[in-house]
Amino acid sequence: MKDHYDPSIIEAKWQKKWEEAKLYRRHDSSDKEKWYFLTMLPYPSGDLHAGHWYAMSPSDAGARFKRMRGYNVWFPIGFDAFGLPAENAAIKHGLHPYTWTMANIERMRGQLRKLGTMFDWEHEAISCLPGYYQWTQWFFRKFYDMGLAYRDKAPVDFCPTCNTTLAREQVWGEDRHCERCGTPVIIKNLAQWKFRILNYAEELLDGLDQVQWPERVKTMQRNWIGRSEGVEFTMPVQGHPDLSFRVFTTRPDTTFGMSFAVLAPEHPLVEQIITPAQHEAVHDYVDAAKRKSELARQTDAGEKTGVFTGAYAINPVNQQPVPIWIADYVLMGYGTGAIMAVPAHDERDFAFARKYGLATPIVIVPSEVYAAGDATAWDEEAARTLAEAYxxxxGGVMVNSAAFDGTPWPRSFDATAAWLAEQAAGERKINYRLHNWLISRQRMWGVPIPIIYCPTCGTVPVPYEDLPVLLPEDAEFKPTGESPLKYHEGFRFVKCPQCGGDAEREIDTMDTFLCSSWYQYAYLSPYWKEGETLSADDIPWDAQVAEMWMPVDLYTGGIEHATMHLLYTRFFTKAMRDAGVVDFDEPMLRLFNQGMILGEDGEKMSKSRGNVVNPDDYVSQYGADAVRAFLMFIGPWEQGGPWNPRGIGGVQRFLHRVWTVAVNPPTTPTGATPSDRQIADLRRATHQTILKVTADYEEFKYNTMIAALMGFSNTLTTAKETSVYGSDAWNEAISSLLLMMAPAMPHISEELWQRLHKPFSIHTQPWPQGDPELAKEDVIEIPVQINGKVRDRIQVAAGADKASLETAALASEKIQAWIEGKTVRKVIAVPGRMVNLVVQ
RNA sequence: GCCGACGUGGCGGAAUUGGCAGACGCGACAGACUUAGGAUCUGUUGACCGCAAGGUCGUGGAGGUUCGAGUCCUCUCGUCGGCACCA
Structure with missing residues (x-):
């Protein structure tokens, strides 16, 4: 029979068969250990692109591998279906975002099936359906009840292109641009809903020690949370017995070195303390600071400006008056918006002091300098000539600090902190760079925030029984900077659930990151409750099922979510734990970040660059198996890299070779009986490959896994023309090859498995067991070096000990020629590795 | 500026963690089969010297440790990512 590998036929055939056989249905009762394998759910943008393939096919291979390894694997998928592109498409095409989104989902479902994934479609979740988002609202309501949701008016980041406010996490880069569209954000003063993620700052830090996540993601989260330990204390204003301000410092040990204090230009105290003489200068400066965009204020970092207020504060440790300045290098949004400036020991304060001629008294010196005992190293003259802040x-020791002189770090921190606590209303304090999570969005296509504003009762949360607050189907969706829902009177005007009077709904919707913060739970069981009313005691999933499957064992997805989604979902789980709905702390135990697949030009794929790769084209030409294997072969998964259209040909040739070696008989059958040697060689190759491939799958080293399979298939192609063909060892080799290919290339392996008359399905077979004994070489070639340079290679028994290695090395003719007339001073023999002769 | 990752043939990348650098694949070159080849198969392919046997050099650069360094240490250059006046 002359047939050849035709992926277009076999792939469709098996996809259908797998579905009919319900091969990937979840099993809730099983003796096997459960493995919840989760990959980040896609946004239904319309087409599955190369990036989806790069994220999903190796994930799928990982899930399939784990299943063959004997785990009860569950690998669900869904759609993160609220969000801006739907609205933008709606505006452009006059379609309702719902229609656009659901059509895309339908399309992407088909594409995901063509990929050959083992997704369990029975547990799909779609976040824009009322059955889903009623629970997103339920979470909001829970958090409200717990005091975790609040609304305040404050300066917030606003994207003028997306026409909505953003969370601090969604503002990226030096120019503070919108994470989604790249437009620099502007600052607006708006009343917005926020979640108190800061309540969990400490726990979010500590929890990182419990999870197996890439170190760089942990570092990014730690940086983002930005914990800093210090002391906050009170500075009285001289001549104003009723006025004082608080400062935060991480260096209470330097308080004696304070030579001025700085308030942020926005600091409320500024107005009250300016002296008439300084009035105009200060006002000019404050106005300029206000006008200055956030961007300019960032970019100007380094060039410090400020102005004297005319007022003085009292340094509590020595009662010295210090001038109070205002300067925009002090930010109102961090700490207390005011600092004590210690120029001798802080670079920024130093730069400011030198610019404005302020004193730089030295109060900390290195311990060696202190030990030398020469006080001229920290006297006034030394301070005057100080070149940079220390x-x-x-290793620092306090000087010029009265009773504290000689106190070394870190005792100096504790001692001065204690003193400030007693004498200056000070307290140890921990500040975080993390901001509370701003969740209000002025867009239509999102989850309505279930809040009602009543003139009589104030802010009233929508009762659980009234959820969901449905998104009106006929709402205007043009963004204006205010929520489009404002113009939908039927939505906006309601009766107050408490007093029954006229009231208005909150018109903003929620950040879509709320939807994705709990989707791993939504997959667990049907979450929609047709016609049922919700209550505070409900939970969105079956507790028993959650008990069985949560938390997620392995999560895969892109690094870009390091400080957004991955932070939010951890916060959600911790808050849910405190609400009593889950009993663990971390939602995702392990995390793997794949890299990004780039265009042929090595640049990020984008429509504007015209370098977007449409995988469908390649699938129709080469088949899904080839595209999957190619993406895995391209390089380390975590690294990503450019799409090289030529490389896929190599993978395709490999698949054709496998087909030929498994299906076609040898060109010239030998008919002879294989020797023991031939059998042993073949089995060695088989078991070496099993061991290598197994280890590679475990560590997501898919590139070397494919390389090993290629090598093995090359070996088999050669071996086929020898007398081992048709032997037990041969059959073992071929079935092992197919089994090892199955996770990565599910269709061709299933097809060939069937052609070898093996039982359906290859994907439910146990993983082949590698035998280290069979994999062992009996004779190995090792290099013999002279003074570290390879001069010969010798064949020795694999188990040869040092002495026999040495003997064999010295017996080599080439080696003898090299050492003739010289003295062998030392012989280093490493069994199984090499021999090195040190010769003089 | 601070923190982190990375730097290996013409290209993507390997290298059981200190022990044969360049696995596997792409590309290139040569050959076979072909009316044809952008199909398939076979072989060669780090650079330099040499007819050859063989030799020398070689993992961004400079030093160091070691019998032995892509791997460890010090300095340095470059690329990428994160944070950035956070007191």
């Missing part, structure tokens, strides 16, 4: 903590 800001190290470790």
């Amino acid at each position: 800001s190290l903590k470790e």
